[in-house]
Amino acid sequence: MTTDRPPLPPFTRETAARKVRAAEDAWNTRGPHRVALAYSDDSVWRNRDTFLTGRAAIVDFLTAKWARELGYALRKDLWAFDGNRIAVRFRYESRDADGQWWRSHGNELWEFDEHGLMTRREASINDVAITESDRRIHGPRPVQ
Numbered sequence: 001m002t003t004d005r006p007p008l009p010p011f012t013r014e015t016a017a018r019k020v021r022a023a024e025d026a027w028n029t030r031g032p033h034r035v036a037l038a039y040s041d042d043s044v045w046r047n048r049d050t051f052l053t054g055r056a057a058i059v060d061f062l063t064a065k066w067a068r069e070l071g072y073a074l075r076k077d078l079w080a081f082d083g084n085r086i087a088v089r090f091r092y093e094s095r096d097a098d099g100q101w102w103r104s105h106g107n108e109l110w111e112f113d114e115h116g117l118m119t120r121r122e123a124s125i126n127d128v129a130i131t132e133s134d135r136r137i138h139g140p141r142p143v144q
Contacts, residue, residue, distance in 0.1 A: 005038055005116035009084035017118075018113035020088055024076040028140035032062035040117040047123045069094035069102075073137040079107070086110045091136045093130070101130045 007015035026035050036058045045052045045061070052061055066072055081087070091105040106125035113119050125141040 002115045008116040009112050011081045015132045016086050018077045020076050020078045024074055027074050030066045032059045035062055038118055040113055045121045048125050050080050071095050073139050084112045093135055102141055103130050104129045
């Protein structure tokens with residue numbers, strides 16, 4: 001039995017924006033198991049040049065990501081939506097083990113099943129080295 005993860009498709013501007021904010025809030029916890037619950041058991045991802053399938057692979061990927069990307073803080077914004085699909089633009093900042101700060105930005109394409117679980121995530125991401133004084137994101141937004 002699958003548990004619904006509202007809001008459910010088809011999305012309106014309001015429900016798509018709520019879905020995006022819920023994803024931002026979850027990712028900012030840096031909790032791989034919590035984040036993975038938003039994805040279907042067989043969710044398919046492309047993240048940069050990495051391709052993976054399923055929640056276990058998502059947990060492994062996110063665990064490694066947040067071990068590397070220290071001080072991670074993310075912002076996501078709704079770009080477009082239609083039916084069961086949402087397009088997002090995002091940026092996040094983190095530092096590596098050597099103390100170099102990075103701003104990563106890109107686009108995500110999301111597709112959801114009828115239960116509101118994400119079945120597909122396509123992420124294109126670019127990284128720019130920044131100084132600590134150039135940071136724009138200083139932690140997660142207050143939860144609404």
